[in-house]
Amino acid sequence: MKARLQTSLGQSLVMTPQLRQAIRLLQMSTVELQAEVAEAIETNPLLEWTDEAEFQAPASSGSDTVSPETSEAAPPDDGGGEDWAPEEVAWQSPGGQGYDEDGEGAAERMAEVETLADHLLWQLHLSPLSARDRRIGAMLIDALDEDGYLREPLSSIAESLLPETRASEEEILTVLHQVQRFDPAGVGARDLGECLRLQLQVLPECTPGRALALRIVAGPMERLPKIGTQGLVQELRAPVDEVEQAVQLVRSLDPRPGKQLAEVEHDTYVVPDCVIWRQRGVWKAALSQQAQPRVSIHRGYEQLIRRCGDGDAGYLRTQLQEARWLLKSLEARGETLLKVVRCLLRQQAAFLEFGGQALRPLTLREVAAELGLHESTVSRAIARKYVRTPRGTLPLKAFFASGIDTDGGGEASSTAIQAMIRRLIDDENPRKPLSDAKLADMLKQGGVPVARRTVAKYRELMNIPASHERVRIG
Numbered sequence: 479m480k481a482r483l484q485t486s487l488g489q490s491l492v493m494t495p496q497l498r499q500a501i502r503l504l505q506m507s508t509v510e511l512q513a514e515v516a517e518a519i520e521t522n523p524l525l526e527w528t529d530e531a532e533f534q535a536p537a538s539s540g541s542d543t544v545s546p547e548t549s550e551a552a553p554p555d556d557g558g559g560e561d562w563a564p565e566e567v568a569w570q571s572p573g574g575q576g577y578d579e580d581g582e583g584a585a586e587r588m589a590e591v592e593t594l595a596d597h598l599l600w601q602l603h604l605s606p607l608s609a610r611d612r613r614i615g616a617m618l619i620d621a622l623d624e625d626g627y628l629r630e631p632l633s634s635i636a637e638s639l640l641p642e643t644r645a646s647e648e649e650i651l652t653v654l655h656q657v658q659r660f661d662p663a664g665v666g667a668r669d670l671g672e673c674l675r676l677q678l679q680v681l682p683e684c685t686p687g688r689a690l691a692l693r694i695v696a697g698p699m700e701r702l703p704k705i706g707t708q709g710l711v712q713e714l715r716a717p718v719d720e721v722e723q724a725v726q727l728v729r730s731l732d733p734r735p736g737k738q739l740a741e742v743e744h745d746t747y748v749v750p751d752c753v754i755w756r757q758r759g760v761w762k763a764a765l766s767q768q769a770q771p772r773v774s775i776h777r778g779y780e781q782l783i784r785r786c787g788d789g790d791a792g793y794l795r796t797q798l799q800e801a802r803w804l805l806k807s808l809e810a811r812g813e814t815l816l817k818v819v820r821c822l823l824r825q826q827a828a829f830l831e832f833g834g835q836a837l838r839p840l841t842l843r844e845v846a847a848e849l850g851l852h853e854s855t856v857s858r859a860i861a862r863k864y865v866r867t868p869r870g871t872l873p874l875k876a877f878f879a880s881g882i883d884t885d886g887g888g889e890a891s892s893t894a895i896q897a898m899i900r901r902l903i904d905d906e907n908p909r910k911p912l913s914d915a916k917l918a919d920m921l922k923q924g925g926v927p928v929a930r931r932t933v934a935k936y937r938e939l940m941n942i943p944a945s946h947e948r949v950r951i952g
Contacts, residue, residue, distance in 0.1 A: 500807040504814060504855070507862035508749045508769045511811075515771040515804075524779050524794065524801040528772040594626065594665075594739040595619055601660045607653070614645055614653045618666065626665040626736025627673065628654070664735040671695050677731045690716060690724035750866035752819045754830065761827055763819045765812050766866065773808070775801050814851075818859045821845050822877040829877065830867055834897040840878050895926060896936045903942060911948040 506514060519525045598619045602612060617638055621630045632647040632654075658666040663680045667673035674695040681688055693714060710721045732738070751769040755762055780798065783791045822845070828836035846853045860874035879893045899917055906912045912920070914937065918930045942948075 496803050496807070499803060500810050501858065503807050503811050505858035505861050508751055508864075510862075511769075512771060515773055515808075518801075518804055519773065522797050522801055522804075524776050524797045525773055525804070526776045528774045594622070594624070594736050597739050598622075598657065598660055598665065602657070605656060607656065610645075611653050611656075614650055615657055618650070618654055618657050622666065622736065624736055625734040626662070626667070628666055628668050662732070662735040662738050664732060670733055673733065673735065674728060674731050677735070678727075685727070687720065687724035687727040690714065690720055691727045694724055694728055748864050748871055750864045750871050751815060752863075752865045754819070754823060754865055754867045756830075756868065761823055761830065763816065763823050763865075765816050770812060771808060773805070775805070814855065814859050815863065817849055817851075818845065818856060819865060819874070821849055822874065826877045830869060833869070835894045837877075837879050837893045842878070895921070895928060896940055898924070898926065899933060899936055900940060900942070903937075903948070906948075909949070911945040913945045 503511060503514065519527065599616065602615045602619065605612075605615075607615065614635075617635055618628065621628055621635060621638075623629055632650050635650050636645055636647055654666060658676055660666070664673040664677040667676055675692060678688055678692050678695065694710065697713075707718065707721055707725065710716075710725070711718050714721060716724075749768050750766050753764055753766050775798070779794060783794045783798065786794070822840075823830075825840055825845070826837060828838065842853045842856050845851075846856045849856070860878075863874045864871050865874060876893075898921060902912060902917055902920055914930045914933045917933045917937075918928050921928045921933070937944075
């Protein structure tokens with residue numbers, strides 16, 4: 479054994495800092511990209527936000543300013559009856575926050591949304607209750623789920639009050655009855671029957687069908703889908719017209735009263751990364767100006783580097799190099815994203831024309847092969863990206879779908895099959911809903927062979943209940 483020194487040739491992939499930065503920026507959403515650029519501007523004196531006038535002006539040759547394509551940045555509307563073009567984009571300040579004519583940010587004008595708990599606590603503090611009962615009421619309100627139901631037993635509520643407040647189940651039940659009088663009607667119920675009963679009790683006694691509806695929710699309501707109106711007539715021994723009137727009253731009630739406030743959330747604003755529009759019958763795509771960070775290199779510092787010596791200009795040269803890397807990465811991100819969107823537009827033009835039923839099967843591998851990119855690059859390009867279309871603002875992932883072979887030799891996407899299932903369920907007889915097996919047979923007759931378990935999976939993905947839960951009384 480002895481030490482030797484020899485040379486060899488080989489190839490290896492090296493992740494340079496520039497490549498890592500480009501990959502990281504590509505997979506960022508618009509919000510994350512704006513935050514990343516804002517942080518870079520704060521730490522790098524060579525970077526600055528580009529003014530609106532300068533941003534819209536044509537970039538001179540050799541400029542380091544990042545701007546979208548001037549030919550398609552602002553798609554025009556030629557006035558065609560079938561064409562669609564987005565309206566003028568509102569001015570956006572540096573940093574990505576939209577401002578109106580008064581200079582007030584949209585985020586500053588958003589009011590804080592009142593939740594179900596806030597609404598009930600406000601009513602609790604207005605009620606003539608003692609401090610002890612209010613603590614019990616606050617614990618009850620905290621135990622309600624998003625539907626407004628009290629799923630926990632009263633014994634658990636009593637244990638939660640220890641050691642601050644000792645209360646029996648009878649005392650807690652008394653306060654619960656007070657909470658059940660709050661708005662919205664039916665909140666604080668422990669089951670569906672009690673929820674509907676609370677809503678019926680607040681109606682005037684002269685309401686048609688109220689008395690009979692109270693009997694229905696107290697007894698045979700759970701068997702209503704199976705026994706139907708005739709079964710209720712025999713069980714309640716009431717006229718058919720009165721039973722039908724009471725059933726309609728029960729169906730008009732809200733089984734989830736808490737959803738009226740629990741579903742209200744802060745508005746989620748999505749800034750589309752690209753825009754797709756139709757001009758003279760031709761579909762076009764371009765990068766959205768709102769999604770592109772308006773950043774450029776500070777010319778004052780760049781000229782200062784030329785006048786400084788080598789020792790003094792070292793720091794500024796390093797920052798200038800990093801600034802140029804960032805601008806090139808942003809430009810590469812925009813080019814890759816636009817290239818992917820235009821490919822999706824060519825592949826799924828029928829989807830934009832006719833809707834989900836025309837969505838053809840498409841995978842990342844097909845797009846990557848057509849564009850000459852790696853699948854991971856396409857995956858990063860579509861991650862958390864949105865595009866504005868005549869059918870609304872859609873995520874780029876909505877243009878991809880798995881496929882199932884049809885009897886005609888082609889393929890049907892999973893989204894198209896879901897649209898077919900929804901259309902069949904919408905047209906079904908409410909007295910005799912279609913089962914999953916029947917839906918599978920009907921799809922097979924239409925040339926789409928789908929198994930029953932596949933139909934059940936798609937139905938659950940669309941939040942459609944099973945056939946026995948879709949029974950409705952005519």
